[in-house]
Amino acid sequence: MDSDQPNDEGDLDETDDGEEGYGKFETFSMPKSMSEYKWEVGTYFAKKPEFVETIRTYALENGRSLKILKSDKRRIRVKCLGANGKCLWYAYCGYMNSVNTWQLRKIID
Secondary structure, X not given: OOOHHHHHHHHXXXXXXXXXXXXXXXXXXXXXXXXXXXXXXXXXXXXXXXXXXXXXXXXHHHOOOEEEEEEOOOEEEEEEOOHHXXXXXXXXXXXXXXXOEEEXXXXXX
């Protein structure tokens, strides 16, 4: 039994490290509800529109007034405009050339 466990863990480590190259982060998949979604720095998004749609869905389901402050080929910044400027919610997602995907780099939830 002991010999099976290290092989299973070793196989998982080799696969994860070889694919991403930037650590072990998950690729985003839309949950049934965004009302209690917990954002995690490092989450990958396949395309920029996927991140934008996720932000819009999150804003609608949580009653937040979110605005895209900056959006270009390499980054997107989103800030909360609600609560008379007292809402600190902020997200920054950047494009990663080496893995051809977008990654959530900063989140204040």
